[in-house]
Amino acid sequence: MSDRYDVVIIGAGPGGYVAAIRAAQLGLRTACIESRGRLGGTCLNIGCIASKALLQSSHKFAEAGRHLAEHGVKIGKPELDLASMMGRKDNVVTTLTRGVEFLFRKNKIDWVKGKGRIAAPGRVIVSGTDDASQEIEAGSIVIATGSASSPLTGIEIDEKRVVSSTGALALDRVPGRLVVIGGGYIGLELGSVWQRLGAKVTVVEVLDHIVPNMDRELGTALQRVLARSGMEFKLATKVADLRTGEDDLILELEGAERQSLTADVVLVSIGRRPYTEALGLEAIGVARDEHGRVVVDDGFATNIPGIYAIGDAIRGPMLAHKAEERESRLPNGSPGRRRLSTTMQSQRWSTPGRRLPQSVRLKKNSRRLRFLTGSGDSRSPPIPARGPTVTPRASSRSSRRARRTGYSASTLSAPMPAP
Numbered sequence: 507m508s509d510r511y512d513v514v515i516i517g518a519g520p521g522g523y524v525a526a527i528r529a530a531q532l533g534l535r536t537a538c539i540e541s542r543g544r545l546g547g548t549c550l551n552i553g554c555i556a557s558k559a560l561l562q563s564s565h566k567f568a569e570a571g572r573h574l575a576e577h578g579v580k581i582g583k584p585e586l587d588l589a590s591m592m593g594r595k596d597n598v599v600t601t602l603t604r605g606v607e608f609l610f611r612k613n614k615i616d617w618v619k620g621k622g623r624i625a626a627p628g629r630v631i632v633s634g635t636d637d638a639s640q641e642i643e644a645g646s647i648v649i650a651t652g653s654a655s656s657p658l659t660g661i662e663i664d665e666k667r668v669v670s671s672t673g674a675l676a677l678d679r680v681p682g683r684l685v686v687i688g689g690g691y692i693g694l695e696l697g698s699v700w701q702r703l704g705a706k707v708t709v710v711e712v713l714d715h716i717v718p719n720m721d722r723e724l725g726t727a728l729q730r731v732l733a734r735s736g737m738e739f740k741l742a743t744k745v746a747d748l749r750t751g752e753d754d755l756i757l758e759l760e761g762a763e764r765q766s767l768t769a770d771v772v773l774v775s776i777g778r779r780p781y782t783e784a785l786g787l788e789a790i791g792v793a794r795d796e797h798g799r800v801v802v803d804d805g806f807a808t809n810i811p812g813i814y815a816i817g818d819a820i821r822g823p824m825l826a827h828k829a830e831e832r833e834s835r836l837p838n839g840s841p842g843r844r845r846l847s848t849t850m851q852s853q854r855w856s857t858p859g860r861r862l863p864q865s866v867r868l869k870k871n872s873r874r875l876r877f878l879t880g881s882g883d884s885r886s887p888p889i890p891a892r893g894p895t896v897t898p899r900a901s902s903r904s905s906r907r908a909r910r911t912g913y914s915a916s917t918l919s920a921p922m923p924a925p
């Protein structure tokens with residue numbers, strides 16, 4: 507294996523892995539660097555998929571406990587087996603991350619395991635867990651390093667009693683009292699999981715409404731539904747302090763009045779920040795904004811030729827389907843840039859707002875490939891031919907897997923189900 511690639515992508519979340527597959531299908535020799543030990547990024551491992559698996563299981567538990575009797579189905583009081591519920595979630599995650607590994611193998615993408623750092627345009631250093639490092643040459647580099655939970659000043663996350671979304675996806679018992687700091691969709695989603703399983707959940711939000719990135723009316727309607735199911739809200743309220751007692755966590759709140767609140771577990775969910783440190787961006791002069799997001803133009807190019815960025819690492823909504831399908835315009839500029847922008851462009855297949863099954867998307871992609879590679883569009887440069895494009899089909903194995911787990915590759919960016 508040579509260490510020279512047409513495209514090197516840093517990060518294998520929905521931004522990075524989709525870009526890698528498209529680049530490879532377009533005939534570019536592609537490597538994807540991922541440090542997590544599993545492909546799929548935040549979304550598959552500790553985000554969308556893991557949380558949706560728990561939402562589904564907790565919904566079934568709540569339904570069995572509260573609503574089946576209304577239909578004349580008497581099953582007695584359901585008993586929670588949390589370990590099995592978590593085991594199912596882990597199986598769903600493993601199945602899907604292995605699916606991405608399969609797509610990498612099928613498309614001949616090299617997964618380079620370790621942490622990537624850009625030493626210079628066209629040069630990436632990868633440090634492995636054993637301190638060994640390897641240098642890779644790249645025609646173009648794509649930063650797809652995603653995001654991490656934002657910390658709350660003065661509050662230390664131990665992922666046991668004071669947790670981020672990652673810890674909230676893996677609690678080993680149902681907390682009696684859970685306080686969620688932040689009324690965004692991640693906090694509400696995980697709050698409703700634990701509330702359905704029996705926790706008393708209180709959401710503290712500094713604004714006077716929940717889900718600030720959504721339509722105000724939707725937020726009000728959602729709050730009404732969640733309140734009806736037992737969730738409490740303290741809006742226009744700030745957490746001024748969090749103390750750790752022997753058994754309790756004590757929160758001091760500042761709102762219309764000062765009050766304290768006790769909890770067994772506190773989930774800090776006040777948003778996410780781009781994960782762009784330690785990539786060596788300052789040293790090579792890649793511009794970032796005041797929030798640390800990489801600044802790109804509408805073809806995803808940074809200010810340094812040959813370096814691109816996508817997904818949560820750039821400006822825009824931090825959502826998986828956005829990472830997969832960033833808007834782009836037809837490219838201009840240097841051939842290298844045009845070639846990679848064409849790869850990015852090729853990610854934009856479906857009509858905005860409409861999701862197609864992955865097999866259909868990929869078939870459409872190969873049709874689009876013919877359009878991009880040649881005939882007819884003088885704006886699109888030719889893509890170097892490297893054998894036939896692989897168009898993965900939904901195999902009967904993957905359909906069986908989808909039936910078993912309830913998730914398929916096309917579920918990866920499905921909208922959040924109603925709590």
Ligand SMILES: Cc1cc2nc3c(=O)[nH]c(=O)nc-3n(C[C@H](O)[C@H](O)[C@H](O)COP(=O)(O)OP(=O)(O)OC[C@H]3O[C@@H](n4cnc5c(N)ncnc54)[C@H](O)[C@@H]3O)c2cc1C
Pocket residue numbers: 516517518519520521522523539540541542546547548549550552553554555557620621622623650651652653671692781784785816817818819824825826827828829919920921922
């Ligand atoms: C609990 C939760 C629920 C969510 N639910 C939804 C949802 O329902 N719908 C939705 O659209 N979005 C959801 N999201 C957001 C979604 O997960 C992100 O928007 C999406 O994962 C962003 O994709 P990405 O490819 O930009 O980055 P990520 O998925 O974060 O992937 C980046 C990858 O890069 C790796 N990496 C970082 N730095 C390096 C480095 N230097 N070298 C090598 N590898 C590196 C990381 O290990 C990571 O695996 C949710 C997030 C969370 C936390």
